[in-house]
Every structure is written in structure tokens, then in C-alpha cells.
Amino acid sequence: MIPTLRVAIPIAAMVLLSPLARAQAPSTPAPAAAQPAAAAQTPAAQSFSGDQRHEIEGIIKTYLISHPEVLQEAMDALDKQQKQADAAKARETIKKDNATLFNSPHQVVLGNPQGNETVVEFFDYNCAFCKRALPDMLTLLKTDPNLKFVLKEFPVLGPGSVEAAHVAVAARMQDPTGKKYIEFHQKLLGGRGPADKARALAVAKEVGFDMPRLEKDMNSDEVKTTIDEDMKLADSLGVSGTPTYVVGDEVVVGAVGLDELKAKLKAQPE
Secondary structure, three states: OOHHHHHHHHHHHHHHHHHHHHHHOOOOOOOHHHHHHHHOOOHHHHHOOHHHHHHHHHHHHHHHHHOOHHHHHHHHHHHHHHHHHHHHHHHHHHHHOHHHHHHOOOOEEEEOOOOOEEEEEEEOOOOHHHHHHHHHHHHHHHHOOOEEEEEEEOOOOOHHHHHHHHHHHHHHHHOOOOHHHHHHHHHHHHOOOOOOHHHHHHHHHHHOOOHHHHHHHOOOHHHHHHHHHHHHHHHHHOOOOOOEEEEOOEEEEOOOOHHHHHHHHHOOOO
């Protein structure tokens, strides 16, 4: 029996057995003293023998094999239901954590800080999909003067990612306008090879940051606070991979491409 049927047949049998058993159960209520003991057994267990249950399960199995599309329809419906639940939870989290998500003093803001359109991106410097999505961000910033683009550290791809995030936050602390930071971000994320402390420091030096100050800031409370805040936000939103965007009240998962991001922005209310 294929794994899907192993799961589906018992579930389907239980669903069918319960109403059948209730229909066959005697209508006379049990004495009050006997009710607790009777409640310990389900109607299905009381009404069908092992042979009967086996026969019913065989019928269900035959039906599902003959109509496998039923399983696909059920799985599609379950997936749709789960996505709707996830989206509702994300909207609630975005509403609850709005200030931290869009206007935290610990975040990187690129583009127009007063813009009326906002994209938040959770990223990892070692994420290949984030590298692929980098041109999308740069194009949006270049073509949309009303765009506020917020970057959130989500270093989940190993120790090197955590080290690179520490350097990046320290770089942000030196450059609140983001003008120098964006060059650092492009070179580190867009470069070849894995990102770690050594490579991030090399990029920071190349861009022209104050290195003694940066190395001191890397171990500051501000760096820890920033990364902790971003990780907690990601957990609340159900972020499990990078890149993940927040556009308006919607979480957008993956490197969906420039056109999709534009469409999501356009769909937001004025």
C-alpha cells in the first residue's frame, strides 16, 4: 500500500464508521451510573466487529485506488486551508508588531525613509536565493522614489552567516543614512564564496568603514539587540527561509522576482 493510502484509509474509515455506528447505537440512554464506563468506548468500537471494520476499510481502499483524484483534492484543500490560516496569522502579527517591523531604530532603511511604500526583507548573506533577488531590490530602489526598503538580518545558514550579520549591523551603526551600507551590502551579498567574519571585514575595509570602531561595535549590545529582535520577528511571522518579504499586510516567501514584487506593491492600498 502506498504511504498516502496508509494514512488516508484509516482516516476515511474512522470518518465513515462514526456516523454508521451512531445510527446503529440503541436509542435508550444508559443508566446514569453506567454512563461514565460506556463513554470510555467509542460508538464505532461497540458497533462493528473486526471483520466488519476490515471489510469497510477494503471498500474504502478500493474506492481510493479507483479514484486517486479524491486524495489529491483532499490534500489540495488541506494545503489551501493551511495557507489561509498562515496568512491570517501573519496579518495579525504584522498588525501587532507594526512599529518594530517597519520602524525599528535597529533596522537598515534604504531608499526613501519617508516613502509611502514599504518592503521588508529578511535575508541571510549566505543565501543563494537572496543573491539572486539582490538585483530586484536595487531596481526597485532605482525606479521607485517612494519606496522604503527595510533589511532584517536572519542569519540561519551557519556560523559564517551569524558572523557576517554582526559585521553588517556594526556597519549600519556607522552609516545611519545607508549610503555606504548599501555598497557594503551589495559587495558582501553579491560576491563569490561564503560570507563570514573575515570576508565581511574585508568588504567593510574596502568600502571605507572605520575598522577599529567597527570591530569594537561588533561586540556591542546594539548588535545583539538588533539580531535578537529580527529573529523574534521572523519567528512570530513564521519565516522559515530567505528571502522572505513583508509587503503591506502580506508575507511573500522566496525570490519571487521583480514583477511579482511590483505587483504586490501596486496591490497595496494608498
